[in-house]
Amino acid sequence: MIRWMPFVWTGALRFLADGRLQTGFIVGGITIGVAVIVFMSAMLAGLEANFIRRVLTSQPQIQLLPPDQVARPLRGASREIEDALVQRPSQRVLSIDQWQMIARRMEALPEVTVVAISMSGAALAVRGSASRSVSVLGIEPETYLRIVRLPDYLVAGRIRLTSDDIVVGTELAADLGAVVGDKLLLNGASGSSRVLTISGIVDFGNKGANLRNTYVALRTAQSLLGMIGGVTEIGLSVGDIYAAETIARQIQASNAVQADSWIKTNAQFFTAVQAQKNTNLLIRLFVGLSVAFGIAAVLVVSVIQRSKDIGILRAMGTTRTQILKLFLLQGGLLGFAGSLTGSTFGALALVYWHQTTRQADGSELFPLIIEPQLFVTTALLATLTGVVAAMAPALRASRLDPVEAIRG
């Protein structure tokens, strides 16, 4: 007997060790349940983190655009019947009104960390006899690259944007048969055109983006799109990415712009994540319940098997409370032991899965996020589940009549 160990602990451990087979089976069961939970939770967290990282390095957290153009019919003229149907005007590409002032205001906001102005529009990229319609984004690299990490997506050349350079996606480069250093003719919607040199090729991991997205210097875009001095978008980074939507709403309320946060533009993703989390919660609940029933079943049998021992212990002065604790503790220990082995197996499975599954482009499917907190909460919950599950058997044990128990 270990000397410092309280009697109920000694008893609980010894009873568990003595019933090796039962203990082994139930710990095995708990292990499977816990491993599934750990694996699923960690993978879900990883996928979410991966998506968020991708989103946040490929688009501004808040995008300021010119407000929607609305039709304002003249009203109130006498003897006219108003038509309730007001047709929405087609949206021309417009510069943000007074963008310099708005940009300065944004820079003054404490929540905003980066402000990047840009101009976007449509153009036709031509090389030889091939042409593709593309979207041209004119940027100021010093600020814009702090929001969108283009260099992270670079596969050839470099991100250099003098007034004659253009960065294109892999798909466009392939379609036009162009490599770094080749020249492209861009025809803007306004009729002007420019010849630009491909300085870099990027891969966003998305075919559409790789075909359509091109990057040029702000001034080049302004001249190509016929809006000298104009800015169609102001991109913002904020300190707290999850506050983006609130900040966007505040900005929209006090400025003549439309402000879209990444949370709003990726609403579908967040709905999917929430649905996943709900499913995960349900699975946890049911795994927890089946673990609890398993522990309870094993302990009920153990109480019956050990009723004689319980009687002897009671005859020797063990109180009902001590007997109660002895069995509650067994439940807790089973849960705890199962959570340790389960967490280990779950983590191992995660590492294996992480190593063997890759995305189409060979990059990792999800970052390996193994947070200690997940294991701590899992262990606590499993232990608690064990204790609660042991309640009924433990009460039964503590109420055993020692005379009956000893008579056998």
Added chain:
Amino acid sequence: MAEAIVRLEQVCKAYNVGEPNETEVLHAIDLELEAGGFLALVGPSGSGKSTLLNIIGLLDRPTSGSLSIAGEPTSRLDDAEITHLRGHEIGFVFQSHMLISAFTACENVMMPMVVANGRASAAIEQRALDLLDRVGLTPVANNRALNMSGGQQQRVAIARALAMRPRLILADEPTGNLDTQSAEGVFQLMRDENLASGTTFLIVTHNMALATRCDRIIEVVDGRITQGQRPQG
């Protein structure tokens, strides 16, 4: 005359009280056990010996009547107090197989002391080893109870009963399952302890040869004491 360690007055015990099959097993028992006595409890099978022993041992409560241990009435004590009194003043030796199989011989002897103390200690272990030495089991101190002969198990049980230095040891047919030679050894061990430490023994036995070697024979027939109700002299 020595003072009484146990006094029963008008103790009745009925099973299945309030049900159609209610049966009274003990009828108005008056009994005194003198401190330091070595007493035999005899009687036919089913006469109520075990029931009486369980009541004296505070494992069961009488349906009516009163029981005092060392002068203290027990009827008003709650479950925790009863358990404490039982753990400190009374030791049990049962008929057979009453060691906890998950523990070794030594640990079984330590158990009452560990229960009372809350955890094991060097002193407790030493006392257990001393007791095992006294019952001649030093060589098997670390054997699991499962792997011992009946006689050895009863010796361990006696060592365990002695552990808390109780004033009273109750033994329910301790030699019932043993061969004559082992029975003699176990009986003599208890007698020696009684003489050495003055611990009171109340031993249920069917063996009249052993019973006659006790200080006094108490006989129960059909739930009534027919002989040896009070200490003689």
